[in-house]
Amino acid sequence: MFDSKEEFKKEFTKRLKQTGEDKDPGLAYAVLGAMVREVVEKDWVRTNKRYEEAGTKQLYYFSIEFLIGRMLGQNLHNLGIFPIVQKGLQELGFSLDELEEMEPEPGLGNGGLGRLAACFLDSLAALQLPGHGYGIRYKGGLFTQRIENGFQSEYPTNWITETGNREIRRDDLSVEIPFYGRLHPNLKDVEWVKAVPYDMPIIGASGGTVNTLRLWQAEISGRPLPETKDFEEYEAETAAISDRLYPNDSLVTGKILRLKQQYFMCSASLQTILRTLPCPIRQLPDHVAIQINDTHPAIAIPELMRLLLDVEGLEWEEAWNLTTRTISYTNHTILGEAMEKWDSSLLASLVPRVYEIIQEIDRRFKAQLQEQQCKEEAFKKMSIIDGGIVKMAVLAVVGSYKVNGVAQLHTDILKNRELKELHRQFPEKFHNKTNGITHRRWLIKANPELTKLITDSIGEEWIKKPILLNNLEKFAIDSSFLEALKAVKQTKKNQLIDHVGKSRDSLIDPLSIFDIHIKRFHGYKRQLMNILHIQSLYDRIKEDSTFRPYPRTFFFGGKAAPGYEFAKQVIKLINVVADKVNKDPLVRKHIHVVFVEDYNVSHGEKMFPAADVSEQISTASKEASGTGNMKFMMNGGITLGTLDGANVEIVDHVGKENAFIFGLHSQQIMMLEKHKTYRAQEVIEESPELKRLIARLLQGELSDGIGNISFIRKQLVDLNDPYFVLKDFHSYAGVHEKMVEAYADQKEWWGMSVKNIAESGIFSSDRTIQQYSDEVWRLEKILVRIES
Numbered sequence: 001m002f003d004s005k006e007e008f009k010k011e012f013t014k015r016l017k018q019t020g021e022d023k024d025p026g027l028a029y030a031v032l033g034a035m036v037r038e039v040v041e042k043d044w045v046r047t048n049k050r051y052e053e054a055g056t057k058q059l060y061y062f063s064i065e066f067l068i069g070r071m072l073g074q075n076l077h078n079l080g081i082f083p084i085v086q087k088g089l090q091e092l093g094f095s096l097d098e099l100e101e102m103e104p105e106p107g108l109g110n111g112g113l114g115r116l117a118a119c120f121l122d123s124l125a126a127l128q129l130p131g132h133g134y135g136i137r138y139k140g141g142l143f144t145q146r147i148e149n150g151f152q153s154e155y156p157t158n159w160i161t162e163t164g165n166r167e168i169r170r171d172d173l174s175v176e177i178p179f180y181g182r183l184h185p186n187l188k189d190v191e192w193v194k195a196v197p198y199d200m201p202i203i204g205a206s207g208g209t210v211n212t213l214r215l216w217q218a219e220i221s222g223r224p225l226p227e228t229k230d231f232e233e234y235e236a237e238t239a240a241i242s243d244r245l246y247p248n249d250s251l252v253t254g255k256i257l258r259l260k261q262q263y264f265m266c267s268a269s270l271q272t273i274l275r276t277l278p279c280p281i282r283q284l285p286d287h288v289a290i291q292i293n294d295t296h297p298a299i300a301i302p303e304l305m306r307l308l309l310d311v312e313g314l315e316w317e318e319a320w321n322l323t324t325r326t327i328s329y330t331n332h333t334i335l336g337e338a339m340e341k342w343d344s345s346l347l348a349s350l351v352p353r354v355y356e357i358i359q360e361i362d363r364r365f366k367a368q369l370q371e372q373q374c375k376e377e378a379f380k381k382m383s384i385i386d387g388g389i390v391k392m393a394v395l396a397v398v399g400s401y402k403v404n405g406v407a408q409l410h411t412d413i414l415k416n417r418e419l420k421e422l423h424r425q426f427p428e429k430f431h432n433k434t435n436g437i438t439h440r441r442w443l444i445k446a447n448p449e450l451t452k453l454i455t456d457s458i459g460e461e462w463i464k465k466p467i468l469l470n471n472l473e474k475f476a477i478d479s480s481f482l483e484a485l486k487a488v489k490q491t492k493k494n495q496l497i498d499h500v501g502k503s504r505d506s507l508i509d510p511l512s513i514f515d516i517h518i519k520r521f522h523g524y525k526r527q528l529m530n531i532l533h534i535q536s537l538y539d540r541i542k543e544d545s546t547f548r549p550y551p552r553t554f555f556f557g558g559k560a561a562p563g564y565e566f567a568k569q570v571i572k573l574i575n576v577v578a579d580k581v582n583k584d585p586l587v588r589k590h591i592h593v594v595f596v597e598d599y600n601v602s603h604g605e606k607m608f609p610a611a612d613v614s615e616q617i618s619t620a621s622k623e624a625s626g627t628g629n630m631k632f633m634m635n636g637g638i639t640l641g642t643l644d645g646a647n648v649e650i651v652d653h654v655g656k657e658n659a660f661i662f663g664l665h666s667q668q669i670m671m672l673e674k675h676k677t678y679r680a681q682e683v684i685e686e687s688p689e690l691k692r693l694i695a696r697l698l699q700g701e702l703s704d705g706i707g708n709i710s711f712i713r714k715q716l717v718d719l720n721d722p723y724f725v726l727k728d729f730h731s732y733a734g735v736h737e738k739m740v741e742a743y744a745d746q747k748e749w750w751g752m753s754v755k756n757i758a759e760s761g762i763f764s765s766d767r768t769i770q771q772y773s774d775e776v777w778r779l780e781k782i783l784v785r786i787e788s
């Protein structure tokens with residue numbers, strides 16, 4: 001149906017005519033969606049059949065979030081028909097761009113962790129590996145952000161619409177999940193919840209592999225309710241389970257609904273996996289690998305034990321052996337407040353049998369530690385249950401065969417500090433897997449102009465083997481290539497201006513340096529440092545008539561968790577400063593500030609390619625990896641950042657001379673924290689510039705008389721600046737000056753940019769997934785089509 005443009009046009013026109021309307025973009029979108037789905041379905045069925053025949057090991061990636069973003073364009077790319085469809089539609093008077101924008105954005109994640117899961121699915125399918133996602137079909141994804149009067153407001157989103165044709169409901173595969181009730185074996189007084197799967201195809205780039213993303217929806221069960229339970233209450237509580245994604249990404253609140261979501265998803269997924277197991281239960285680890293994305297699905301460990309013990313009838317030893325050879329765990333954070341801990345009483349009430357199993361896992365592990373004469377402090381650190389609290393990270397390490405961090409520095413910190421005792425206990429479990437991003441979405445789809453330039457220069461082999469981007473290295477001194485690269489960047493900047501400019505009254509200078517800071521708002525990510533620096537530039541421009549810097553546009557984008565007051569005030573502060581800067585006729589010739597509302601995957605696709613400078617300025621040691629840093633790099637944006645997370649590896653690859661690095665190192669930060677020797681007040685006293693900035697915060701001058709910025713002041717002064725914004729401020733300002741100087745030498749600048757693109761291949765998630773597969777999951781590539 002899709003082999004050529006003409007065939008596509010014919011089929012498309014025929015179907016559109018059948019709708020009775022042939023000019024309506026909404027109908028065109030629906031028709032295109034249905035056509036894609038038909039093409040995919042055949043390969044999907046074929047893939048599943050091949051997997052069944054092959055009988056080889058399957059990976060299941062358990063994640064509470066899958067931030068997949070819009071799928072239409074990506075699917076067309078992966079099917080290899082994007083150009084045909086684009087041209088065909090154009091000739092029929094439609095714009096594919098416009099149709100793509102009709103797709104409601106599935107924002108089923110908060111940020112990095114959820115987007116990583118989505119990139120991994122894309123890579124698994126591209127590498128023709130049997131790996132699938134298991135998660136929750138939230139009715140509402142992450143809230144839509146509006147900026148009102150400079151403040152963030154949150155609006156509910158609905159990504160599920162009538163024309164949605166991306167998924168199929170599989171009633172036949174529904175399972176029942178037990179909550180509450182008494183202990184096994186009676187399962188009396190249990191409240192059953194039905195889990196209904198919705199399957200979404202994950203299309204591999206060429207090759208015909210179509211894997212599955214299975215998202216569970218909670219519905220009322222047909223089974224009888226406990227006598228004491230009110231039906232309406234039950235109905236509402238059930239619907240709530242898959243109603244909404246929690247909008248926190250760095251603070252755990254211990255809410256029962258969150259625990260319900262976790263258990264719901266893990267139990268449903270495990271029951272299905274066991275039910276369709278193609279081998280005797282004792283061979284589970286040879287046929288199944290389960291990766292848990294942070295501790296959110298760690299309850300899968302005792303739940304798998306429960307199923308093996310109570311349903312399959314295995315003995316403890318055997319069940320434990322199988323479980324700990326099947327499950328592996330990825331850690332994404334070392335922030336204390338983001339470490340999951342559950343009250344024993346909550347677990348005991350919601351999932352009594354599961355809690356009983358956790359107690360037994362804990363008892364046995366403690367007995368083992370005692371036998372080894374483990375010291376008291378280490379014993380406490382390694383206790384799963386400690387003082388009425390269940391520490392999920394400890395459970396996850398004890399119950400897994402492999403544990404990893406997401407960048408080398410992060411893994412080292414886990415081994416040497418956060419999980420030191422567990423690392424000593426199980427040294428063989430720990431490994432690093434530096435994150436990656438799918439170059440198919442973040443370069444090929446987001447930046448076709450750069451893709452063309454690269455392919456024209458080094459051929460197209462890099463598309464399959466992104467590491468070959470290093471063939472670009474030699475172009476770092478090729479003037480005509482540098483000119484072409486600069487022209488591409490200009491195109492992407494112009495496009496971004498069109499994209500964000502529609503609703504703006506002030507003009508963005510397309511020739512200015514585009515300096516972009518996009519990510520969730522958090523203290524450790526230090527958007528505050530960026531905006532304080534912009535305020536200081538404003539002051540200098542106003543006061544020093546010799547200071548007339550090259551024009552720069554500072555872009556911000558990102559959401560704050562609705563309950564995170566400090567982060568919300570930083571958003572407000574950015575908008576206040578933006579207003580002041582952009583309205584000043586003198587200042588705005590030099591600097592300009594843009595806050596992009598509702599930053600999401602689609603906005604990201606427009607922003608990463610347009611950046612000259614990538615702001616990656618987290619407090620060293622706090623950002624586990626970062627993945628936005630890789631998206632900028634792959635599009636030729638140059639990192640201005642600290643030696644944190646994967647920035648360290650980016651700099652290792654491009655060299656210090658091709659990045660702008662500043663600030664304290666992770667060791668220095670950790671020392672200051674450990675010995676409590678940092679005094680923010682002293683840093684303020686020593687610097688007239690900081691003194692003045694802080695004084696303005698104190699007076700509320702920056703609050704524009706609207707809100708107040710008490711949380712920011714409190715954080716910097718009363719709380720002793722926990723993320724070292726003031727301590728790193730001058731170093732940050734210094735590196736900005738160096739950056740602007742470097743930009744003045746255009747040849748040097750675009751050479752740096754080339755170097756970044758050339759070294760970015762290693763950060764393709766294809767590399768990450770291949771490493772997981774080789775070292776952890778041990779999957780085999782399965783060819784679905786027997787062709788080239």
Ligand code: 26Q
Nearest residue numbers: 112113116248249252332406623624625626627
């Ligand atoms: C947990 C319990 C209750 C409510 C919410 C949560 C929750 C949800 C999401 C906790 C954390 C998250 C997300 C964390 C996250 O995105 N971490 C990021 O993961 C990226 C991928 O590995 C890294 O690149 C980032 O450095 C890391 O911050």
